[in-house]
Amino acid sequence: MMRRALLGGVPHLVAAAPTLTVLIAEHERLPVRMASHFAADGTVDGYAGHGIFVGLAAGLGVGLAVVFALLAALPARSGAVSRQDVPRFAITVSWAVAAFLGVIQYAAVAVNLDHTDGAGVTLPRWTLLAGLGVAVVAGGIGWLVAPRTPLTDHDPAPVTPIPISDTEQVSWTRTTAVVWIPVVGAVALAGGLALAVVGAPGGAVALILIGVLFLLNGRVRVTADRRGLTVLVGLLGLLRVRIPAEDILSATSADVSPASFGGWGYRFVPGGSGVILRSGPALIVTRRSGRRFTVTVDDAETAAGVLGGVTGRAC
Amino acid sequence: MLIRVDPARSVPLADQIAACVRRGIADGSVSTGERLPGARDLAASLEVSIHTVLAGYQQLRDEGLIELRRGRGATVRGGSPAGRAEVIELARRLVEAGRRLDLDDDELVALLKEAAARAAGGAVPPRP
Structure with a gap:
């Protein structure tokens, strides 16, 4: 360390x-x-x-x-x-x-x-x-x-797939909402508007932009169904991550920390990406390419079970 | 909240959707004020008709579990929705169990009244 x-x-x-x-x-x-x-x-x-x-x-x-x-x-x-x-x-x-x-x-x-x-x-x-x-x-x-960093945790424990019959349809949805993100947005927006009033357009535009971005993007909706994984970021759902079931190698859940991603938001790290709004339980999907996608959401175990059941293999 | 429907079962799809949401409310995986998936989104997700989803949601509204508002979608109502959902679920199970025994509705209602009266500690009304 x-x-x-x-x-x-x-x-x-x-x-x-x-x-x-x-x-x-x-x-x-x-x-x-x-x-x-x-x-x-x-x-x-x-x-x-x-x-x-x-x-x-x-x-x-x-x-x-x-x-x-x-x-x-x-x-x-x-x-x-x-x-x-x-x-x-x-x-x-x-x-x-x-x-x-x-x-x-x-x-x-x-x-x-x-x-x-x-x-x-x-x-x-x-x-x-x-x-x-x-x-x-x-x-x-x-x-x-640079020393090779020892793994603090290995591949997370597999999640038992939820059995899904051929005729059955299944849909799991859950929303993660974080309060501090829109609060920061509101503060930035108020500051930006104040700057606009006193005539500092450069700083005002930047702050208003940041404010609106934060205000709108404090939540994420995660859906797991036969089609695969769908992640909608923000109130407007402007950002959408979709991983088709055919592209999913395995799905599991683990506790993650924003530190592993270098911060909050839509993050990219070598070998993976993630939508990280908080620390704690997260759904982790491994694609066929080996790349991983992580999204912080409660009850991720059920979501992983659904994706496991849909793709028809143990994780 | 996990919603599972199976067209191969004899229960109507709308009832299956309502039952899943009710269970979700009862076990706390959807809480007061939370918005349910949009009817269009859920229909696409489950590969069913949007009318089926709306019929399921209307059932839940009639049970007082959710509010349906134009433009705002379906939200879980305030109060103690979890307890309410549990009671509704139990009532349904009671009716199903009664049906298996060929009890008619009057007999079921009488049983409920009797149980309620016992719980209140009052006199038990004579059975018809």
């Missing part, structure tokens, strides 16, 4: 170090108005002071270190959710992102050295490519040094 947190977080501190060292040690070689933003052809189109550079490099380094440390350490690797090693994947991404940002930030500072003003500064076009290249290499090293 601790080792994974360090492997996830430390690269961002290391990546920020060269930039910060140059910024502080070579302070007098840098112009007061530093070039901070560059157009696609490498010419400068934005400026910032020395303090902003230091703040940004330090803030990004520490902030991302914390975020990735949590990401790499939190997800207890649940074999039920995905057969892939999700925490190891998080460490790989962390190393790649750290390397990319480290190269870009260092380059943006280094090109300012020995200039009296940021106006004449250009960023070599290959900086971006170099950043991507270093990111790929660093990601690869990250993958190699």
Whole structure:
């Protein structure tokens, strides 16, 4: 756990170090108005002071270190959710992102050295490519040094299929509703409307959009029947996940945690996806391709039994 | 809530749907204020006609278990729907058991009245 947190977080501190060292040690070689933003052809189109550079490099380094440390350490690797090693994947991404940002930030500072003003500064076009290249290499090293995460739980216990006769029709439906999601939506919406009133359209649009999204998507309706699995997300059912019975290899139920998915919502992890509104009982469907789909819903055992009965095999 | 219907059984499909929902209300897998699946959705899910589902829902409305409102669909009524659903289910089982013994309706009602009077601790009315 601790080792994974360090492997996830430390690269961002290391990546920020060269930039910060140059910024502080070579302070007098840098112009007061530093070039901070560059157009696609490498010419400068934005400026910032020395303090902003230091703040940004330090803030990004520490902030991302914390975020990735949590990401790499939190997800207890649940074999039920995905057969892939999700925490190891998080460490790989962390190393790649750290390397990319480290190269870009260092380059943006280094090109300012020995200039009296940021106006004449250009960023070599290959900086971006170099950043991507270093990111790929660093990601690869990250993958190699990251420990294989032991499975905290193995494939969940099989669920006995519900026997369904040839003439019988069966339909299981259940709704998961979570209160805090629409509450957050209402708060965001109120904030967005306030911003709109005082004339800050950018922030207002973003907040109103987030507010409406959260307000509408605090619930999910899950249906299991002869056709397979149908998951309707939100009051309007704008998002629909449908897994036909022919595509279902097995179905089972297990307790899951949003941490295994890196958060709440419609989540993708290597080897699977899920609609995760809370922690607790969830229906887990394995497709014929081996990919898994998880949806948090009560009485998931019955749903798994229905899908098992429909597909005519034990899970 | 699990709904199972079998066209091969002699019980009408609408009754089978109503019985499943009633059981769901009784065992708490659908609770007060919860919305039942839309008639169209449930019909598609069970591969039955939408009228069959609506007939089942109307039965439940007549029993006071759910409310049917245009545009809002079917919702489980307030109060203590679980207990009510259980009582209705027991009544049906009583009638079925009576039918097997060839008891007619008057005899069943008399039995119920007698049981009610005993429970109230009052005098037991003479049997007709």
